[in-house]
Every structure is written in C-alpha cells, then in structure tokens.
Amino acid sequence: MPTRSDLDTRYAVRGSFYERPGRHAAYACRSALDIERRPRGYTGLDAFVVMMNPGSSRPCNPAHAASGRPVATVPDATQYRIMTLMDRRDWRRVRVINLSDLRDPDSGRFVQQVRRYEREHGCADHSIFHGARAARLRAALSRHPQTPVIVAWGVTAELETLARRALEVLPAQRMVGRPGAQGGWRYWHPLPRRARWQQLWLDEVCSRLDELAAADAHANPGQSPCA
Numbered sequence: 055m056p057t058r059s060d061l062d063t064r065y066a067v068r069g070s071f072y073e074r075p076g077r078h079a080a081y082a083c084r085s086a087l088d089i090e091r092r093p094r095g096y097t098g099l100d101a102f103v104v105m106m107n108p109g110s111s112r113p114c115n116p117a118h119a120a121s122g123r124p125v126a127t128v129p130d131a132t133q134y135r136i137m138t139l140m141d142r143r144d145w146r147r148v149r150v151i152n153l154s155d156l157r158d159p160d161s162g163r164f165v166q167q168v169r170r171y172e173r174e175h176g177c178a179d180h181s182i183f184h185g186a187r188a189a190r191l192r193a194a195l196s197r198h199p200q201t202p203v204i205v206a207w208g209v210t211a212e213l214e215t216l217a218r219r220a221l222e223v224l225p226a227q228r229m230v231g232r233p234g235a236q237g238g239w240r241y242w243h244p245l246p247r248r249a250r251w252q253q254l255w256l257d258e259v260c261s262r263l264d265e266l267a268a269a270d271a272h273a274n275p276g277q278s279p280c281a
Contacts (some may be wrong), residue, residue, distance in 0.1 A: 061137040063127075066090050071113050071124060072155075073120040077174050081167070082119065083155040084108040085182065088137055091146045099198050100145035103136055104220060105243065106207045107152045110159035130159075135244040139204075139256060143263065151191070152179050153207050153216040165212040174266040183219045191223060202266055204259060205231035208243040230262045 056064075069087035073080040090096060110130045118125040129137070133150070156171060158164040171180050178184040184192050195199070195203075201225050203252060207217055217239040232255050234240030242255050 056141055057077070059252060061083075061141070064091060065129075066092055066094050066139065067129045067133060068124040069108070070122060070124050071112065071119050072122045074175070074180065080120075081180070082156055083173055083180065084111055085151075085155050086124075087111065087133070087150040088124065089129075089133060089140065089148050089150065091140070095120075096146040099147055099201050100143070101201060102195070102198075102203045103148055103150045104203060104205050104207060104224065105132065105150065105152050105268045106161070106210075106213060107138060107154045107164050108157045111157065111163075114156040132243070132245050135252070138245075139259065142256070142260060150213070151182055153183065153213060153220055155182065156180050157191045158193040161210060163210075165210075168216075169219045180264075181216060181219065182223055183216070183223050184186070186215060188219075188223050193221075196227060196280055199228075200270065201228065202230050202263055203228045205229050206212075206244050206259075207241060209234040209240040210235070212246055214239055228266070230266060232262075234256045 067087065067089050070085045072083050072085065074083055075081075079264060109132060111133070112128050113119055113121070114126040114128055136150065139145075154164070154168055156164060156167050158167055168178075168180070172178055180185060182188065197200075205220075206225065207220070208215060221239060231241035234242060242251075244255055245252055246255065
C-alpha cells in the first residue's frame, strides 16, 4: 500500500473554492475537485467520484478560499484513499463531486449547516444536483458516456434527500459502489471506521469496475481498450 508521501509525489489535487453569503457568516464551499497523476496535462477522465461533502478539503493558499477557479488543494484522508484506488487502477485523472458543496469535516455539523443554508436561501443550490446546476452536470456527464461513476457518499440517514436527488441525475448504468446493508440510496463511504472495512470497500469497488469494463468490452467487441 503506498504511503501518503508516495501519493503526494504521484498525484496533484486541485479544487474550486467559493463562498456563499450567510446571515451570520459566509458559507465556505468547494465545487469540483480533480486528482491527477503527475505530470499534469491528461485531458481524459477515468472516473467521477460522488461523495457527501468536501469535508476538510482546503486550498494550499488560504487567499484562494473564494477564488472560484481550480487551485492547488491540501488533500484530506478520503482523497488519499481515492489516490490509492487510482494507483491500483493505473488511472490518471478523476473528478470528485459531492452531494453538497458545503465544507465541514464534522458530518453532524454538516447536516445542521445544510438545514440552515436551505432555510436562509430558500433552495438547495449548494448541491450540484439541484436545478440549473443539475442540468449542467448532466451535460458534463454526457460528454463522458463511458466513464464510471463511483458513488460513495455514505449511509447517514440525514443524507437521504440529497442522495435521492443525485440518483435522479447520475447514469445508473455507469454507477459503481458498495451498497449499504439496507440498500436503496445508501453506498459506503471510502473510509469506514475499521481498516478491514476500508480494504473491503477498495476490493469491492475494484471488482465492480472490472465487471463494468467486461460488460463494456462485450457490448463493444471491436473497440480498443485504449480508446
């Protein structure tokens, strides 16, 4: 298993940070985040990864916290886990999006933040799966019709509304994840508490990616695997 130092050497992380007004203070947000193998410059996309929220993700330079453009980003533990998956699959670039752009590493506090934001703004536009933002996301997904979509937002009950909204947008035939025990909208997060479960997530997602690749090859027998 590669160390964090190994992964830092192999991958660059860039996220788009912005702020939304709030009654008492601005809401810190992050939209898309790309993890790319060094040297950067690959224009393809090996996977979309959909998780709960940006967590403790932050720009390397605090002055870029509301820049609205891709900037160098300090990876968190979950992003290192995605790098480990990329290393195992020999991927060069993935794009991470979230059920919500609201940045908070504490899941309980995050849920309260979502409720407060939606009360103040009267809508859920903190989510890329809401309204006009969802239409733009559908267009982005349509430009990568063969790209896997790894769903990994967790099984917390308070996420149900956001998760179901995401499932209305994401292409079901490209979705890969480890379903929660109760099924439905629930999918394991890449970093469950126990190390054994973390390895189980990695192994099962890789197995499902292999199944998806085999199905693609069967459906397109004349297509080069490098196309």
